[in-house]
Amino acid sequence: MSGVDILGYVAGLLTAFTFLPQVIKTWKTKSAKDVALAMFVIAFTNQILWLAFGVLREDPVIIITNAVMLCMTGLMISLKLKYNHK
Amino acid sequence: MSGVDILGYVAGLLTAFTFLPQVIKTWKTKSAKDVALAMFVIAFTNQILWLAFGVLREDPVIIITNAVMLCMTGLMISLKLKYNHK
Numbered sequence: 218m219s220g221v222d223i224l225g226y227v228a229g230l231l232t233a234f235t236f237l238p239q240v241i242k243t244w245k246t247k248s249a250k251d252v253a254l255a256m257f258v259i260a261f262t263n264q265i266l267w268l269a270f271g272v273l274r275e276d277p278v279i280i281i282t283n284a285v286m287l288c289m290t291g292l293m294i295s296l297k298l299k300y301n302h303k
Numbered sequence: 304m305s306g307v308d309i310l311g312y313v314a315g316l317l318t319a320f321t322f323l324p325q326v327i328k329t330w331k332t333k334s335a336k337d338v339a340l341a342m343f344v345i346a347f348t349n350q351i352l353w354l355a356f357g358v359l360r361e362d363p364v365i366i367i368t369n370a371v372m373l374c375m376t377g378l379m380i381s382l383k384l385k386y387n388h389k
Contacts, residue, residue, distance in 0.1 A: 221356065221359045221360060224352060224355060224356045224359065225356050227352060228349055228352040228353045228356055231345060231348065231349045231352065232353075234345065235346050235349065236342060237342075238339040238340075238341035238345065239338070239339040239342045241339070242337070242339040242341075243339075246337065248336070248337050249337050250334070250336075250337055251328070251329065251332065251335050251336055251338050252325070252338060253324040253325040253328040253329075254324075255324030255328075256321060256322060256324045256325040259317060259320065259321050259324065260321050262317065263314055263317045263318055263321065266310060266313060266314040266317065267318075269310060270307065270310045270311050270314055273307045273310070274307060
């Protein structure tokens, strides 16, 4: 594995957890008024495309990264809808 | 260009504009209390890694996608810091 590959893996891993702080914050504060729903809807659509791309390319890093993100984005969309007006 | 490549380009393009709705919302409402700063700090770090990866791989899609995202994330971090308590 080259240095470039390692950089890709680190970036991929970090990407998977981008939305985690937002999920934790909204979960704790039960407030999501300032959060843009469209951001997570775009991200969700996008992760489905990336997941399809990963499956077609048979690339486990893309598959795992986007499966994790898809779960977090789905959770964040439900939190946003639940706590939108609080 | 294969169908898989096209899927990758579409996903890449869509990724670039993920944070745009949040930037517009925060810009308009001048309120960012519910937005997690850590999410954008992780994204910013991540985009620098992806940008480096894109440059090393000489991949224009990765470079352009992440350059656009880096600008939006930087803007969102400054909006969050400015409007945090409003």
